[in-house]
Amino acid sequence: MNKRPFLNSFFLISFILFDSESIWSQEIANDFNNNIGKMYVVVGVIVLIFLGLVYFLVRMDRRLKKLEKDIPIIKQ
Amino acid sequence: MKTWVKILAVSLIVYSFIAGLLVPLGPGIKKVSPIKVVAGNQQILDIWTYNTHYSSSKPTVFLKGEHDHLLKATSVEVVGDQKIKALFNFPKITPGTPGIQDLTLVINNQKDGNSILPGALFLSTDEVSASVPQWIPLDQIKLEKATFFKFPYRKILEETIRNIYFHVSLWFAMILLFLLSMIRSIQHLRVGGIRFDQQARSYAEVGILFGMMGLVTGMLWATYTWGAPWSFDIKQNMSAVALLIYLAYFVLRSSIDDNDKKSRIAAAYNIFAFVALIPLLFVIPRLVDSLHPGNGGNPALGSDDLDNTMRMVFYPAVVGWMLMGLWMANLLYRYHRVNELFLEKANT
Known part of the structure; x- marks a missing residue:
């Protein structure tokens, strides 16, 4: 079975998003992303923004955890 | 920080996500082939377009030359919603300056309005004249206008x-x-x-x-x-x-x-x-x-x-x-x- 689902899907997604060679060639490649007018670039941008917000949340979570560990009242 | 500021922030962003993703893109022209034509010849142009509905709404195809003169396609064959073939009869005499002219491709139909591709083809011409009957001035042509909300189509973007x-x-x-x-x-x-x-x-x-x-x-x-x-x-x-x-x-x-x-x-x-x-x-x-x-x-x-x-x-x-x-x-x-x-x- 797939032991690293996250890693593999990450490679798959980055392959789909960053495989630009066919799109940049002079002839219009008849691939999926180009047929729908590069719409998946917009989806990718939105996903990246969401990941940025998640990063903020994770950091906030870690900091609060540290603070809670130090405050005796919350610890019990 | 006031609660209404947070609510406003979230609703504005949600609005921008929904409107930014759902409003359709306007019609556009992806590619034209061939891109070089010579005055006095007949030429069939293959045209690939984006977000157009030519099967249900028949298009008229124009080429816009210098001084806002337009040449109408003699016949248009609709291959699919996003592909058409247009036959042009380029007269020997062209308005404007002799040499190579930049032509803008304009496709117009009732459902989509105008699709425009500037610099679509090059026309090489030797004989010029101020007015040629086949090339009609822009103000004498009636073009349909689309009324729906849309974002502009830009090549590459x-x-x-x-x-x-x-x-x-x-x-x-x-x-x-x-x-x-x-x-x-x-x-x-x-x-x-x-x-x-x-x-x-x-x-x-x-x-x-x-x-x-x-x-x-x-x-x-x-x-x-x-x-x-x-x-x-x-x-x-x-x-x-x-x-x-x-x-x-x-x-x-x-x-x-x-x-x-x-x-x-x-x-x-x-x-x-x-x-x-x-x-x-x-x-x-x-x-x-x-x-x-x-x-x-x-x-x-x-x-x-x-x-x-x-x-x-x-x-x-x-x-x-x-x-x-x-x-x-x-x-x-x-x-x-x-x-x-x-x-x-x-x-x-």
Whole structure:
């Protein structure tokens, strides 16, 4: 079975998003992303923004955890 | 921070997501073949289009030459919704100047309105005359107008024109956050007090996060429009330098142990960082050639890149991300304040 689902899907997604060679060639490649007018670039941008917000949340979570560990009242 | 500000921030961003994704793109012409024609010949043009409905609404095809004269296609064959073949009879005599002329392709139908491709073909012509019966002046032609909401179709950009609402508004919000951070730093140096320093730090932290998000989204966008994630464009380089300057702000903070000294040195550095940010983002990229809109003779936010339909989504998105940034900075500031109070209590 797939032991690293996250890693593999990450490679798959980055392959789909960053495989630009066919799109940049002079002839219009008849691939999926180009047929729908590069719409998946917009989806990718939105996903990246969401990941940025998640990063903020994770950091906030870690900091609060540290603070809670130090405050005796919350610890019990 | 008032609750209505948070609600406003979220609803503006949700609005920009929904409107930015659901409003359709206008019709456009992807490709024409061949691109060279000679006056006095007959030529069939293969035309590939985007977001058009030619099967249900028959198109008329024109070529626009010099002095706003249009040549109508003799016959049009609809191959599919997004592909047509047009037969043109180019008369021997052409209005305008002799030599090579740039022709604009205009396709018009009732359902989609106009699709325009400037510089679609080159016409080489020897004989010219002021008026040729086949070439009709623009004001004598009736063109259908589309009335629905749509974003403009741009070659190469295509659907990614929607990224303006997400990528650009992040940078706008970043500028506001860094500006507020600098104001708090000035206040800290003038008035003193740890609160101003903590506020300055929180604004800068969120600002740098937004800047990173702007850079990464820009790289993804550039992969599909400029051909590479990082093409060492002046705008990309300078914004990376600006973010590094702000990263150094945090390195500086963590390298000094004494709190009083740390806050004052960091505040002075922060003012310098904002002063450096302005030329890096807004002055230097304008002085040299750049791929980025708004730089090197490349207009941004002009009518070509941002029409009125887009403004109705873009400005709310900017305000929404600015308020979102303020909210996030406010959360960080509250954390830093509680942390500081706790450390003070623990030390006494």
